Amino acid sequence: MPLMPKRIQHRKTQRGRIKGKARRGNTVAFGDSGLQSLEPGWITARQLEAARVAISHFLAREGRLWIRIFPHKSTTSRPAESRMGKGKGEPEQWVARIKPGTVVIEVGGVPEDLAVQALNRAAHKLPLRMKMVHRRHAW
Amino acid sequence: MNEQTIKAERREETGSSAARRLRRNGKIPAVVYGHKEDAVPIQLDAEDVNQIFAHRMMMVSLKTGRTTDQVLVKEVQLDPFGEEILHLDFERVAMDEVVEIECPVEFVGTPKGAAAGGVTEHPVTDLTVQCLPGDIPENISVRVSELEIGDTIIVGDIEAPEGVEIITEPEAVLITIRPPEELEEEEEELLVEEPELIGREEDEEEVEEGEAPERSEETG
Numbered sequence: 001m002p003l004m005p006k007r008i009q010h011r012k013t014q015r016g017r018i019k020g021k022a023r024r025g026n027t028v029a030f031g032d033s034g035l036q037s038l039e040p041g042w043i044t045a046r047q048l049e050a051a052r053v054a055i056s057h058f059l060a061r062e063g064r065l066w067i068r069i070f071p072h073k074s075t076t077s078r079p080a081e082s083r084m085g086k087g088k089g090e091p092e093q094w095v096a097r098i099k100p101g102t103v104v105i106e107v108g109g110v111p112e113d114l115a116v117q118a119l120n121r122a123a124h125k126l127p128l129r130m131k132m133v134h135r136r137h138a139w
Numbered sequence: 140m141n142e143q144t145i146k147a148e149r150r151e152e153t154g155s156s157a158a159r160r161l162r163r164n165g166k167i168p169a170v171v172y173g174h175k176e177d178a179v180p181i182q183l184d185a186e187d188v189n190q191i192f193a194h195r196m197m198m199v200s201l202k203t204g205r206t207t208d209q210v211l212v213k214e215v216q217l218d219p220f221g222e223e224i225l226h227l228d229f230e231r232v233a234m235d236e237v238v239e240i241e242c243p244v245e246f247v248g249t250p251k252g253a254a255a256g257g258v259t260e261h262p263v264t265d266l267t268v269q270c271l272p273g274d275i276p277e278n279i280s281v282r283v284s285e286l287e288i289g290d291t292i293i294v295g296d297i298e299a300p301e302g303v304e305i306i307t308e309p310e311a312v313l314i315t316i317r318p319p320e321e322l323e324e325e326e327e328e329l330l331v332e333e334p335e336l337i338g339r340e341e342d343e344e345e346v347e348e349g350e351a352p353e354r355s356e357e358t359g
Contacts (some may be wrong), residue, residue, distance in 0.1 A: 012250065021218075022219050023241040025221065026219040026221075027221065028261075036220065038220075061256070061319040061320060062256070062258065062319065063258055064258055064260065064317075064320075100219065100220075101219030101220055106258065108259075109253075109259045109260055109317075117181075118253040131220070133221065135264060137243040137264060137265050138196075138241040138243075138264075138265040139212065139213075139214055139215045139241065139316075
């Protein structure tokens with residue numbers, strides 16, 4: 001089941017613009033390795049679910065997975081072959097707004113080579129360029 | 140622990156624009172403070188800073204003009220991608236004065252439980268320790284090879300090196316070997332489709348009012 005909010009204030013939102021880099025959520029905080037976004041954009045709940053399934057199938061019962069983002073924003077679409085006008089379309093899917101630097105998914109409890117392979121599979125399910133990052137010690 | 144003398148120059152300009160200009164010219168802005176003296180903005184060569192970072196040097200001799208200070212690298216600021224060093228904080232210390240630092244934990248060996256299918260979790264990767272500047276350990280080693288599934292090591296279980304006192308709360312879990320999770324049934328998940336709920340009370344009333352006639356038409 002793809003992620004979506006339980007309660008929302010408004011059904012439809014404007015598209016908005018993603019400015020700047022991620023000042024928070026830009027480090028691996030729970031697992032040992034993760035995927036960090038290199039560009040701004042939206043990740044849909046379905047893409048996130050596909051990435052999760054790719055990792056959990058690859059790792060089978062080993063390790064643990066953390067999804068660090070949540071699709072808070074609804075996007076709408078118009079029915080096929082409908083004319084312009086008649087108001088905004090109906091909510092179609094849920095997306096997470098991603099700033100460059102955001103750590104999207106983390107994996108822990110597995111050897112590094114396995115984690116890298118699993119994250120590589122997940123990165124192929126996501127629409128943004130990703131970078132593999134590892135946990136750093138505090139200074 | 141490594142200790143090296145690094146040359147620094149006093150920085151006249153402060154602020155983000157000046158700092159950006161410095162970085163373009165291969166310098167890194169930094170600040171030295173502590174010991175009841177004024178905070179002094181300084182600049183360092185990027186090469187020196189990279190060396191500090193790469194070797195994780197905690198103590199450095201900082202030569203600013205004619206004065207040389209023993210300083211502790213208190214904080215390193217990185218860009219959101221963790222690639223570029225943006226700024227450093229140095230704290231003046233006396234060699235006979237206890238300092239508080241974050242020390243990395245190194246797990247030695249592969250837990251038996253992990254080999255048997257358990258999942259290793261280590262929520263704490265650094266410990267806060269107090270020691271003299273000369274006694275700063277590079278890391279604190281914890282032997283984990285004997286851990287079975289369900290075993291846990293807490294901070295209170297580990298022995299600190301000589302002259303080092305661990306400040307992190309003793310109940311904090313350092314490493315635990317969790318039994319493997321059961322696979323989720325995906326078929327069941329596909330059937331569940333949750334409708335969204337409107338958060339505001341006013342909207343809920345409006346929706347209910349608007350939907351009521353439709354329902355009656357459908358039923359009728």
